[in-house]
Amino acid sequence: MTHGFSTRAIHSGQAFDPTTGAVVPPIYQSSTFVQDGIGGFRGGYEYARSANPTRDSLQTLLADLEGGSHAFSFASGLAAEDALLRSVLRPGSRIVMGNDVYGGTHRLVNRLHVPWGVVLETVEMTDLDAVRAAVRPGETAVLWVETPSNPLMKISDVTALAEIGHAAGALVVVDNTFASPYLQQPLALGADVVVHSTTKYIGGHSDVVGGAVVVRDDELADKVGFLQFGAGGVSAPMESWLTVRGIKTLGVRVDRHSSNAATIADALEGHAAIERVYYPGLASHPGHEIAARQMKAFGGMISVSLAAGPAAARRFAESTELFQLAESLGGVESLIGYPTEMTHASVRGTELEVPETVVRLSVGIEDVDDLLADVLQALDRVTA
Known part of the structure; x- marks a missing residue:
């Protein structure tokens, strides 16, 4: 069986x-x-x-x-x-x-x-x-x-x-x-x-x-x-x-990561402070159809590009409360990072350089309303 x-x-x-x-x-x-x-x-x-x-x-x-x-x-x-x-x-x-x-x-x-x-x-x-x-x-x-x-x-x-x-x-x-x-x-x-x-x-x-x-x-x-x-x-x-x-809890965790991330990605798409949301669960994502075909769901990782530029991206990454500023991803708690100076600092100046406007979110399994409120208050600080 x-x-x-x-x-x-x-x-x-x-x-x-x-x-x-x-x-x-x-x-x-x-x-x-x-x-x-x-x-x-x-x-x-x-x-x-x-x-x-x-x-x-x-x-x-x-x-x-x-x-x-x-x-x-x-x-x-x-x-x-x-x-x-x-x-x-x-x-x-x-x-x-x-x-x-x-x-x-x-x-x-x-x-x-x-x-x-x-x-x-x-x-x-x-x-x-x-x-x-x-x-x-x-x-x-x-x-x-x-x-x-x-x-x-x-x-x-x-x-x-x-x-x-x-x-x-x-x-x-x-x-x-x-x-x-x-x-x-x-x-x-x-x-x-x-x-x-x-x-x-x-x-x-x-x-x-x-x-x-x-x-x-x-x-x-x-x-x-x-x-x-x-x-x-x-x-x-x-x-x-x-x-x-x-x-042992991978399935139930990733289901929650994915549903939380989808909710946040939907809310951020079209936000005045956000130039672009990178999330394969969005129909606007260029790889959405392929992802839907080869993945069960779309995961808990989101990246966003801040419309106001690098300084706004840095401020956003440093303004969340539940999303903790740290390297790594995939844990039950939500993390936020600034790739160009954190996870991808080693490729600055190469073809792989990450734009300075990009911030990465590892969406955890906390209550999604709390996570969304945290992201939105941080964006309010950026646009204030």
């Missing part, structure tokens, strides 16, 4: 403890494991860098929810991305990614991999003809897709991009952080790999940092698994346990 998403989120990889009957599996806070004689591993466990039961339960759960055959949990989203890229890139390899990806992802490739001989090219990922021109058969090793994108909320057609990438022999990777596996299933849409910052919606409570790689190919899984073991950027038992704890 195939169970629904939220049922699997609660039960997959989460069998009760057979010794005590504890409904919630314990945290295996151990660095090493006793062997039954030399090489006699109990359950395959030897040393916690190579494997740990708590991390294994998280990996089983992530693979199930994303429809993959293998998942690997890391200490951060960037550690996950780095392990994947080092598994598949070599000097001379080309990687094509969108011209508005998360600044940390671009920094990782541009500052760490490019000096070792990797060639990076950025392209407007919503322009399929531009992507076809950029992806070179026999040269492009990775086509990196982020949808919705951070922070301009662009929507890329995963199925169409997977076809383009595969025709050129490229591995198609989708960063599914903004959508989460609850809203979007990139592997089912044709992608080869999904990556996450599990810090965000998957963890969901702003109390854990982590990342994940989910794959369907056994050979690629062996490569990523070796990098996880050999380089050692693994998630620790407590972080793994907290992430599993967060996943």
Whole structure:
């Protein structure tokens, strides 16, 4: 019997403890494991860098929810991305990614991999003809897709991009952080790999940092698994346990994030202080139809451009009360940020530079009337 998403989120990889009957599996806070004689591993466990039961339960759960055959949990989203890229890139390899990806992802490739001989090219990922021109058969090793994108909320057609990438022999990777596996299933849409910052919606409570790689190919899984073991950027038992704890409520949380964000986006569209609202749930969004086709709902992330310019954007970001000024996103509490000097400061002066008029909202699960009142009072301060 195939169970629904939220049922699997609660039960997959989460069998009760057979010794005590504890409904919630314990945290295996151990660095090493006793062997039954030399090489006699109990359950395959030897040393916690190579494997740990708590991390294994998280990996089983992530693979199930994303429809993959293998998942690997890391200490951060960037550690996950780095392990994947080092598994598949070599000097001379080309990687094509969108011209508005998360600044940390671009920094990782541009500052760490490019000096070792990797060639990076950025392209407007919503322009399929531009992507076809950029992806070179026999040269492009990775086509990196982020949808919705951070922070301009662009929507890329995963199925169409997977076809383009595969025709050129490229591995198609989708960063599914903004959508989460609850809203979007990139592997089912044709992608080869999904990556996450599990810090965000998957963890969901702003109390854990982590990342994940989910794959369907056994050979690629062996490569990523070796990098996880050999380089050692693994998630620790407590972080793994907290992430599993967060996943159990992923469906109900993201439903609330999405409904709250839709209400706020509708209210902001047409507001005198707002030049543009970036939210794929709006019919005016250029990617709305694609998002409606490949996502269950439109998520909790909104970006807005302030009509009065950069100073107004900064003032707005510093004037909310319930929306706290902080990095990150996807937690139960609402956050606000000024990307050009916060999350995307590393790409200022490049093609990926975020306009200085843009403010990003991570809409939480508080009462929506309170959140909307907070945003509107902050805009009143800007226009006063």
